Amino acid sequence: MAVVETRDLVKHFGKVGAVNGVNLEVREAEFLVILGPSGCGKTTLMRMIAGLEKPTSGRIFIGGQEVTRLPPRDRKIAMVFQSYALYPHMTVFENISFPLRARREPQAEIHNKVESAATLLGIERLLERHPRQLSGGERQRVALCRALVKEPQVMLLDEPLSNLDAKLRATARDELLRFQRRTSITTIFVTHDQIEAMGMGDRIVVMNAGKVRQIGTPHEIYHDSQDIFVSTFLGSPGMNLIDLNDFQVGFRPEQFVPKQVADRRNEVREFSFHVNRIEYLGADRLLYGQVEEFGEDSLVIARLPEAMDVPITAEQTYEFGVSRKDLRFFNRETGKRIEPQDF
Amino acid sequence: MEQSAELQKTSTSFNLRYLADSEGVLGGIFLFPALAYIIGLVAVPFFVAIAFSLSDVTVGDTSLDFVGLRNFQNIIRTPQFRRALLNTVLFTVISQFFIILLANILAVVLAQDFHGKWLARMLIMMPWATPIALGTIGWKWLFDSKFSTFDWLLVKLGLLGAPDALLGPGLHMTFLGREYLAMASVILVHIWRTLPLAAVILMAGLTSIDRELIDQAEVDGASFWRIHMQVKIPLVLPILYIALLFGLIFTFTDMTVVFILTRGGPVYYTQVLSVWAYFKGIDGGSLNEGAAIALFLFPVLLAVAILLLKTARRMEVR
Numbered sequence: 001m002a003v004v005e006t007r008d009l010v011k012h013f014g015k016v017g018a019v020n021g022v023n024l025e026v027r028e029a030e031f032l033v034i035l036g037p038s039g040c041g042k043t044t045l046m047r048m049i050a051g052l053e054k055p056t057s058g059r060i061f062i063g064g065q066e067v068t069r070l071p072p073r074d075r076k077i078a079m080v081f082q083s084y085a086l087y088p089h090m091t092v093f094e095n096i097s098f099p100l101r102a103r104r105e106p107q108a109e110i111h112n113k114v115e116s117a118a119t120l121l122g123i124e125r126l127l128e129r130h131p132r133q134l135s136g137g138e139r140q141r142v143a144l145c146r147a148l149v150k151e152p153q154v155m156l157l158d159e160p161l162s163n164l165d166a167k168l169r170a171t172a173r174d175e176l177l178r179f180q181r182r183t184s185i186t187t188i189f190v191t192h193d194q195i196e197a198m199g200m201g202d203r204i205v206v207m208n209a210g211k212v213r214q215i216g217t218p219h220e221i222y223h224d225s226q227d228i229f230v231s232t233f234l235g236s237p238g239m240n241l242i243d244l245n246d247f248q249v250g251f252r253p254e255q256f257v258p259k260q261v262a263d264r265r266n267e268v269r270e271f272s273f274h275v276n277r278i279e280y281l282g283a284d285r286l287l288y289g290q291v292e293e294f295g296e297d298s299l300v301i302a303r304l305p306e307a308m309d310v311p312i313t314a315e316q317t318y319e320f321g322v323s324r325k326d327l328r329f330f331n332r333e334t335g336k337r338i339e340p341q342d343f
Numbered sequence: 344m345e346q347s348a349e350l351q352k353t354s355t356s357f358n359l360r361y362l363a364d365s366e367g368v369l370g371g372i373f374l375f376p377a378l379a380y381i382i383g384l385v386a387v388p389f390f391v392a393i394a395f396s397l398s399d400v401t402v403g404d405t406s407l408d409f410v411g412l413r414n415f416q417n418i419i420r421t422p423q424f425r426r427a428l429l430n431t432v433l434f435t436v437i438s439q440f441f442i443i444l445l446a447n448i449l450a451v452v453l454a455q456d457f458h459g460k461w462l463a464r465m466l467i468m469m470p471w472a473t474p475i476a477l478g479t480i481g482w483k484w485l486f487d488s489k490f491s492t493f494d495w496l497l498v499k500l501g502l503l504g505a506p507d508a509l510l511g512p513g514l515h516m517t518f519l520g521r522e523y524l525a526m527a528s529v530i531l532v533h534i535w536r537t538l539p540l541a542a543v544i545l546m547a548g549l550t551s552i553d554r555e556l557i558d559q560a561e562v563d564g565a566s567f568w569r570i571h572m573q574v575k576i577p578l579v580l581p582i583l584y585i586a587l588l589f590g591l592i593f594t595f596t597d598m599t600v601v602f603i604l605t606r607g608g609p610v611y612y613t614q615v616l617s618v619w620a621y622f623k624g625i626d627g628g629s630l631n632e633g634a635a636i637a638l639f640l641f642p643v644l645l646a647v648a649i650l651l652l653k654t655a656r657r658m659e660v661r
Contacts, residue, residue, distance in 0.1 A: 047558075050558075050562055051561075051562075052558050052561065052562070071561070072561045072562045072564070073561065073562075073563075073564035073565070073566070077562065078562065079558075079559070079562040081555045081558065081559060082555070083553065083555050085553070085555040085556050085558070085559035087556065087559075087560075087574060088578070089577040089578060089658075098560070098563050098565070098573075099563040099564050102563055102564040102565040102566070102569055103564055146563070150563070150564075
């Protein structure tokens with residue numbers, strides 16, 4: 001049974017539609033990532049699940065109970081905001097115990113719960129400090145601890161890693177994921193960072209313009225993208241698209257390789273690739289150029305790992321190829337995936 | 344030699360061109376009006392008052408002869424002064440208490456979204472925008488011993504003017520003619536005129552709180568009151584302290600309301616230090632005792648100001 005379910009959820013701010021009919025089912029103990037560019041409605045969706053925004057229409061269920069009209073305190077949820085939103089005038093202990101005090105739990109119980117949660121996150125020694133005395137990573141753990149101590153049915157995380165510096169982010173990601181596996185709390189994680197989404201999500205919900213474009217495992221949404229938006233949004237750079245008369249054909253930059261290294265076990269579609277410019281990125285080389293048979297406008301990018309030791313220079317033409325099984329076809333009007341075409 | 348003269352010339356024009364860029368010169372120019380104002384209208388009168396309070400100067404005898412603290416001893420002995428001191432403290436503490444309380448309520452109400460919000464905001468700011476003397480004269484009419492609107496209203500409501508009415512059988516309350524009622528009236532008018540500023544300061548503070556903190560508190564399950572008392576108020580406390588500080592000093596030193604409404608009466612039941620200092624020093628001609636009365640609370644106010652500023656600063660750091 002779904003822990004969180006939304007049915008035809010819609011939210012308008014005045015005339016602007018932020019969320020346009022979202023149906024979502026979050027499974028027990030799942031780590032679900034909502035991924036999309038800024039302004040796609042992902043945060044609004046999460047705030048509606050939390051009860052911080054009232055939906056214009058549609059219904060929300062948490063744990064089988066309809067919560068659409070309930071205030072946040074009557075939904076069994078916890079939330080971690082982007083800024084961590086620690087109360088600056090309270091100590092770490094007071095911060096973590098705030099939800100319990102709001103529920104008027106007995107003192108002794110509060111102490112026990114805070115201490116066991118703090119031990120789980122390894123922040124016992126920080127309990128007397130104030131938030132300003134903590135590093136970014138410590139703040140994140142305190143915020144998680146405050147969410148955990150409520151024993152929520154669902155944990156909502158709104159871009160909690162984006163305030164950390166790049167070095168810390170990788171470890172924080174790992175820590176967060178291990179924490180979720182250990183506690184098995186159903187988690188909804190909102191982000192615009194596809195690396196976070198791919199690396200952490202059991203399933204990913206890709207959103208754009210207030211609509212869900214695709215839901216699936218990271219592997220499914222990357223290799224089996226259902227429309228043009230998803231296939232070009234994911235990957236860096238995103239999928240190459242070539243505009244043909246009746247449809248569009250796409251392939252990922254890393255699947256576009258020199259003919260001599262292409263996988264011979266599959267049938268390969270060959271192209272003459274004119275390289276305009278080479279970007280050297282350390283682990284990879286990005287080659288920018290055109291496929292000659294489709295003319296000047298057919299800009300494509302190839303990503304060659306550094307280990308693929310093929311000499312390439314700019315302003316030369318090479319024979320490249322893509323396995324036919326890696327070609328994706330899309331309807332030009334609707335942007336939807338279609339059956340493989342002859343080409 | 345010629346070369347050196349050339350160099351001299353360029354360097355002079357250089358200096359003139361960049362005169363406005365020199366912080367020393369520009370700073371001095373910009374600071375001058377403020378400095379002149381403070382020295383002329385604050386510092387000089389302040390030291391003159393100190394000199395007066397330690398001398399035997401009066402309107403009739405303008406020579407300054409040092410008499411030590413005799414003026415202070417003299418004024419403390421008079422019952423009028425002691426009553427004025429008590430009244431000043433009561434006036435200040437009671438009105439500040441209600442101002443802070445009501446400002447909280449107003450700030451919360453005005454932060455909500457409702458129809459006609461701009462009108463409500465404008466009406467609430469009116470007392471502050473009205474000239475104080477004019478507003479107080481209006482109140483004086485409302486409190487008038489014969490034609491009071493409040494009397495009329497109370498009679499209409501059956502609370503006054505009937506044999507068994509709650510407030511007595513007479514037709515008039517004589518608000519400004521009775522000991523406690525007069526004090527209450529003075530306090531009411533003062534609250535009326537100071538509340539808008541306090542409410543606006545507090546509202547600014549409340550709206551500057553990070554929205555995510557309030558959202559977080561809501562998700563954490565806190566009720567409206569818990570959010571207000573345990574999250575919002577602690578976060579605006581530095582601002583609240585500053586508002587309180589201004590309120591205290593403003594009320595301690597204010598003379599308009601009492602002067603216009605009651606002139607300290609009936610008898611001296613609503614007399615406050617600032618008005619008493621004026622009556623004694625200017626009307627009565629005892630410049631020395633007037634100055635002593637006016638300066639009497641200076642050390643207390645100074646201590647309060649330092650304390651509040653320090654507290655506010657300490658809380659801001661965290």
